[in-house]
Amino acid sequence: MLEKINYPEDLKKLNLKDLSLLAEEIRSFLIEKVTKTGGHLSPNLGIVELTIALHYVFDGLKDSIIWDVGHQAYVHKILTGRKDKFDTLRQANGLSGYPNPIESPYDVFHAGHSSTSISLATGIAKAKVLSGDDSYTIAVIGDGAFTGGLVYEAINTIAHENLPVIIILNDNGMSISQNVGGISKYLYKLQEIKSYLHLKWAFERVLRKKLSKFGDGLVKFLYRIKESLKMLSIKRNFFEDLGIAYVGPMDGHNIKVLINTFEEVKQTKKPILIHVITKKGKGYTPSEENPGKYHGISGVALNCDSSIPLKAEGPSYSEVFGKKLCELARNDGKIFTITAAMKSGTGLNEFANLYPDRFSDVGITEDHAILYASGLQKKGFKPVVAIYSTFLQRAYDELIHDVGIGRYKILFCIDRGGLVLDDGETHQGIFDIAYLRTIPNFTILLPASKTELEMMMEFALENLNGPIAIRYPKDVAIDLPEYNPRNYPIEMGKGVTVREGKDITIISTGTLLGEALKAADLLKGKIDVGVYNLRFAKPLDDKILSLFDKKPILIIEEGIENGGVASYLHNKFISFEPSRKVEKITIRDEFPPIGKREELLNLYSLTGEKIKSKIESIFF
Numbered sequence: 001m002l003e004k005i006n007y008p009e010d011l012k013k014l015n016l017k018d019l020s021l022l023a024e025e026i027r028s029f030l031i032e033k034v035t036k037t038g039g040h041l042s043p044n045l046g047i048v049e050l051t052i053a054l055h056y057v058f059d060g061l062k063d064s065i066i067w068d069v070g071h072q073a074y075v076h077k078i079l080t081g082r083k084d085k086f087d088t089l090r091q092a093n094g095l096s097g098y099p100n101p102i103e104s105p106y107d108v109f110h111a112g113h114s115s116t117s118i119s120l121a122t123g124i125a126k127a128k129v130l131s132g133d134d135s136y137t138i139a140v141i142g143d144g145a146f147t148g149g150l151v152y153e154a155i156n157t158i159a160h161e162n163l164p165v166i167i168i169l170n171d172n173g174m175s176i177s178q179n180v181g182g183i184s185k186y187l188y189k190l191q192e193i194k195s196y197l198h199l200k201w202a203f204e205r206v207l208r209k210k211l212s213k214f215g216d217g218l219v220k221f222l223y224r225i226k227e228s229l230k231m232l233s234i235k236r237n238f239f240e241d242l243g244i245a246y247v248g249p250m251d252g253h254n255i256k257v258l259i260n261t262f263e264e265v266k267q268t269k270k271p272i273l274i275h276v277i278t279k280k281g282k283g284y285t286p287s288e289e290n291p292g293k294y295h296g297i298s299g300v301a302l303n304c305d306s307s308i309p310l311k312a313e314g315p316s317y318s319e320v321f322g323k324k325l326c327e328l329a330r331n332d333g334k335i336f337t338i339t340a341a342m343k344s345g346t347g348l349n350e351f352a353n354l355y356p357d358r359f360s361d362v363g364i365t366e367d368h369a370i371l372y373a374s375g376l377q378k379k380g381f382k383p384v385v386a387i388y389s390t391f392l393q394r395a396y397d398e399l400i401h402d403v404g405i406g407r408y409k410i411l412f413c414i415d416r417g418g419l420v421l422d423d424g425e426t427h428q429g430i431f432d433i434a435y436l437r438t439i440p441n442f443t444i445l446l447p448a449s450k451t452e453l454e455m456m457m458e459f460a461l462e463n464l465n466g467p468i469a470i471r472y473p474k475d476v477a478i479d480l481p482e483y484n485p486r487n488y489p490i491e492m493g494k495g496v497t498v499r500e501g502k503d504i505t506i507i508s509t510g511t512l513l514g515e516a517l518k519a520a521d522l523l524k525g526k527i528d529v530g531v532y533n534l535r536f537a538k539p540l541d542d543k544i545l546s547l548f549d550k551k552p553i554l555i556i557e558e559g560i561e562n563g564g565v566a567s568y569l570h571n572k573f574i575s576f577e578p579s580r581k582v583e584k585i586t587i588r589d590e591f592p593p594i595g596k597r598e599e600l601l602n603l604y605s606l607t608g609e610k611i612k613s614k615i616e617s618i619f620f
Helices: 016-037 048-057 074-088 117-131 149-161 182-191 197-210 216-233 238-242 255-265 285-289 317-330 349-354 366-378 389-406 432-437 450-462 510-522 542-546 565-576 597-603 608-619
Strands: 064-067 137-142 165-171 245-251 272-277 335-339 359-361 382-388 411-415 443-445 468-471 496-499 504-508 529-533 536-538 553-560 582-587
Touching: 016 048, 016 074, 016 255, 048 074, 048 137, 048 165, 048 255, 064 117, 117 137, 117 149, 117 165, 149 238, 238 245, 245 255, 255 272, 317 335, 317 349, 317 411, 317 450, 335 366, 349 359, 366 382, 366 389, 382 389, 389 411, 389 432, 411 450, 432 443, 432 468, 432 536, 432 553, 432 565, 443 450, 450 468, 496 510, 504 510, 504 608, 510 529, 510 553, 510 608, 542 565, 553 565, 553 608, 565 582, 582 608
Parallel strands: 064 137, 137 165, 165 272, 245 272, 335 359, 335 382, 382 411, 411 468, 443 468, 504 529, 504 553, 553 582
Antiparallel strands: 443 536, 496 529
């Protein structure tokens, strides 16, 4: 069946039985492809029927279907002309793991961060009203993303302006980990309430058909009686109180129900929310039993027992952070950890199990996480906020207006710093050094190895006199044979000379130290290269300007050039000594494409071989 489907218009030729067969074929297709390329498996297995029904009823080129987050849009891509490209999913120069308007006119917006779809739909719907466009505007959002504050800001506008936005709430009780919080509990309560909207529509149709000869007055009178009876048996919900019609909850795997609902919804031009219940990972037993584990997987082959062997290459920096934090928390009852729907991703599962009273997952609310931490530190706790670099961007105002000005004593442990594999431009962690360096009172530490991360955590919690950030990559945590950081106690603003060299010095930031040492080794006998581990992106000891005996300097940074520490140091060295040869290697002023971490490091000349070539160009 899937072979016959290239674009949504092909769907409309199928009957319900064929559509159900198609759903099963799509699941098999996803399992086959995603287990080879890697990607978001569980969320897409759960949204197959919903996506089929959407494209069956609506016109994806005329109507605006906006996918929240986007890792639930694989089925959408399959049905909109991209199924033959799935072997390239999340590969360099291949198919993006998120919606991308460059790829297809069916993708209205790019979407890699959560909770944005309803706000985007609000603007689209308003423009359509003003221009007389009668096409539909649909936002598809998961219950995890529904914890984000942007959702309610958008709903406030939709309700106030009575904008005809169709919100489809895909409720599977999960984001990446199990959903938490009051909103999650509220949605669960709604699942227990019988829907009355279908009854309302059926009631109105019968009345208008059978009793039309008696006039609208009688119809309205009987309708008011029905509504009064409804109010006696069921309370109105939050959405209805705002003036947004509520449909559901309904089975998100019943194509017939979904199609009938969408057809009925098309008859109204008012805001409406359709609450759909789905099962994350549906149709694949390992994923159904552990949807969080299979939310995003590495590219591997299926085992003969149909399970998926997940990659195990050694402990990640996230795992090292989580283990060290548990160790520190045993001796310090004031340590309190907060994450924003990323308990597993940031390595906090063990901490949450050992110290549940000192752990909070606040849902997808990074700005709230930071203010929550601000309150805790005010009363003597030591908040540790664990957030991915790309997501911390969402709380920039709180970092400035609250934490920076207040000099609040919070430790930010920033995961996925630097170049991030597979997810492309929406998830790169290349901006954190630049945006945090702009904020007064911040201290920024850049560990070069596993042990140095542990040391920096100890240092930060012992010296938490203001906001401190530690940033590390999504990579395997290793130690370097040539560098034992325990031999060099951490001093505020100071780095470490790891290797002396008479010809040139590489100033390295973070885990690029290993690549700097490789470059120095490759040039042995030709150019004598010194290597300096910067350790801090802020503050920096002014004595660094007098180091290195006027030798040429090459500064390397896995971050955006504009505003980064490499650019800052480059300008400082040139101002201090204009005749000095100072070069830098950073991320260009662009959004990095999809690729493996090694591929991206090579693209931006941050590998040992490329650093060697840069040094050779300085001398020859």
